Amino acid sequence: MDCIFCKIIRGETPSKKAYEDDLMLIFEDVSPKAKLHYLAVPKHHYALIDQMNAQDQADIGYILRKIAKLKNILGLNDGYRLTINQGENAGQSVHHLHIHIMGGQTLDWPDYRK
């Protein structure tokens, strides 16, 4: 699969991994938008929530619980934000579903209408 996150999952592209198991990977975003900025990805490749199957749905619940369990290790004990960009308007640039995890600081809540 010619997908940058699949290449990271296969170890063909280097990344700073924070956590890995059979279902998922958490690694540092190469272009951080917060003091701490990780990406949590399911190992199964799909781009959009619309394309999730039943196993993908279960895996996302698993990933969310894993993030919560790892929050101290990741430095996120004071809070964090999860973001999933979907499609063009959201600026999704990598078409392998991923959850942005941002924290390590106070995060503004943007008013996108400005």
Ligand code: 5GP
């Ligand atoms: P999106 O815009 O699709 O929601 O987010 C894609 C994210 O992947 C961006 O924040 C971008 O910095 C990150 N990214 C893109 N290519 C790479 C890469 O090769 N390595 C890592 N670690 N992050 C990447």
Ligand code: ZN
């Ligand atoms: Zn992929």
